[in-house]
Amino acid sequence: MNGKQIWKPGTMLNPVPVVMVSCGTFPDKMNIITVAWAGTICSDPAMLSISVRKERFSHSLIQDTGKFVVNLVTDRLVKVTDWCGVKSGRDVNKFAETGLTPQKANTSDCPIIAQSPVNIECTVTQVIELGSHDMFIAKIDTVDVDDSLIDPKTGALKLYKAGLAVYSHGFYYKTGEMIGRFGYSVKKQTKDNKK
């Protein structure tokens, strides 16, 4: 085993999801913001949080409407996701420039991004000021799932088919090889899970 160096506090929890958050009001006052500080925070009720800098254009859109949508990002969407993370909605119309298609959400006037395979529609329940970022705590209202991810026979979700991307310490990566299923460490080996 190697030794360790003691570093100053840093945002070292990795890998993290990388998502496009769509917000504002469809179809006139909309934006997309790329967020890496996002996570599930409760199973029942289903809740998540996103953290956004106060000075970001989307901050006030989310604050004003109390609504946003988390759009999951596939390998193919990484380049536009990166672009949406670098540009500001004050200067550009991100939907128009990227070719991403806005559609009205089911539970609010927010836009969802049609090209994203999973759209998580949320309502803000609490905002916590932390420092550089405000954390928007939100209840998940509904989830829109692309037909292609659903097994037509069983109705089960095959999320691996989406090819979701992750972010780790400044780089985007594909989701790699499957290692095991939750609980595999205590399952007896059968024909199905032996390999």
Place this chain on the structure above:
Amino acid sequence: MNGKQIWKPGTMLNPVPVVMVSCGTFPDKMNIITVAWAGTICSDPAMLSISVRKERFSHSLIQDTGKFVVNLVTDRLVKVTDWCGVKSGRDVNKFAETGLTPQKANTSDCPIIAQSPVNIECTVTQVIELGSHDMFIAKIDTVDVDDSLIDPKTGALKLYKAGLAVYSHGFYYKTGEMIGRFGYSVKKQTKDNKK
């Protein structure tokens, strides 16, 4: 483009980090809990949150001490991580059973997991009751980084060398192929980033 199905609210933000949280007091009253509901929530000060069910053994350990450590998980550590997520510290001594090595943290009496390449030492600043889970909001006090991840010439962190794992909808995966660096969508192509 396919159509979409509207699903009921669910914890569909994926992929997520999968980490072992070590807590309690070194060396006598310690535990490890596997957490997928974890995320960075602020850059400055560096903060993260973990969400833990009230009934979990570790919940009271974290509540009592106000301290915990987030230990990042490599491909090799996934099996013990899964095991720590299935078993309860009420029934087993997880350090003894897994062979994971506890060491005293630098900033608290918590144990860190020596085999994890990055240990993020935290102090709880707020607990928010959400439903099935309580969210522990925490300030990062220090980060312990394995020597092998640090470039000896530049001192830069090469986190990709760790081979971190992610969790997505019930399955563990390796971090896959690199897609690009943050900002690559607006960088001019040079010899270095062309391919």
